[in-house]
Amino acid sequence: MKMRLFTLTVCLAAMFLVFPLSHRSSAGEGPVIAHGEETWKERKSSHFIIYYKSAPPDFIKSVEEMAEYYYEEITRNMGFTRYKNWGWDERAKIYIYDNAEDFQQIGEYAKWSEGVASSRERVIRSFPAAHGFFDSTLPHEMAHIIFREFVGFKAKIPIWFEEGVAMYQEKARRWGANDTVRQAIKDGKFISLNDMTAIELSGRMNTEMIQLFYAESASIVNYIIDELGQQRFVNFCRKAKDGDPFEWVFTSVYVRFRDLDALNKAWVEYLER
Ligand SMILES: [Zn+2]
Secondary structure, eight states, X not given: OHHHHHHHHHHHHHHHHHSHHHHHHHSOXXXXXXXXXXXXXXXXXXXXXXXXXXXXXXXHHHHHHHHHHHHHHHHHHXXXXXXXXXXXXXXXXXXXXXXXXXXXTTOGGGGGOSEEEETTTTEEEEOTTSTTIIIIIHHHHHHHHHHHHHHOTTOOOOHHHHHHHHHHTOHHHHHXXXXXXXXXXXXXXXXXXXXXXXXXXXXXXXXXXXXXHHHHHHHHHXXXXXXXXXXXXXXXXXXXXXXXXXXHHHHHHSTTXXXXXXXXXXXXXXXXX
């Protein structure tokens, strides 16, 4: 259940990135904020404005402290050293809904998630009881925004890469992912990177497959950043900005791989070592 909730959380952020316009027009930012505006209290820090209703002040204080901590941690983890500053009116907004039910009012898709991120608006929405709020949800959603801002909105990034980067910030997730993928290889259920790239996630996919998709995403991005090197990862991010096809950009930075199949092979060999 834990894994399932986690899986669906990350799925949601991906869908925001895939369908930003439809989300904004149907469940859009505007009406949600305007509607409940008078009920939101706010707390401001250097890089964040936290909006909340009845959440306890000490929880909100922790949100502020942890968000500021992750802001440094994530940019350092990914090697984004000259990352633009979220100061003053550039601050990110974190909406803390009172509970799951309150949170779910923001849209249909919120029913199966614990947190959502909108990179363009630099907004995160979640609620205190969200699974692993401080260890998973918060760093995951922040990583989505930081990564997207760094690569830019023209960059063509497959969902597995985007989700893998977000999960890279959840330390607990990094441990289990490789084992899950090894087991899938043994069971003949492994999804190749080419298939991962082609997959369009949807609510109709079965849970087991979505879980495997996320475990593989975490595992391959761990491999890319930790094994192939942070500097190369940063170079890739810079080069992706122009919006060229993913595989082309990837292989032009990671020159030892001719294509995604070659990366797939190296990753599987690494796991089987
Ligand atoms: Zn995600």
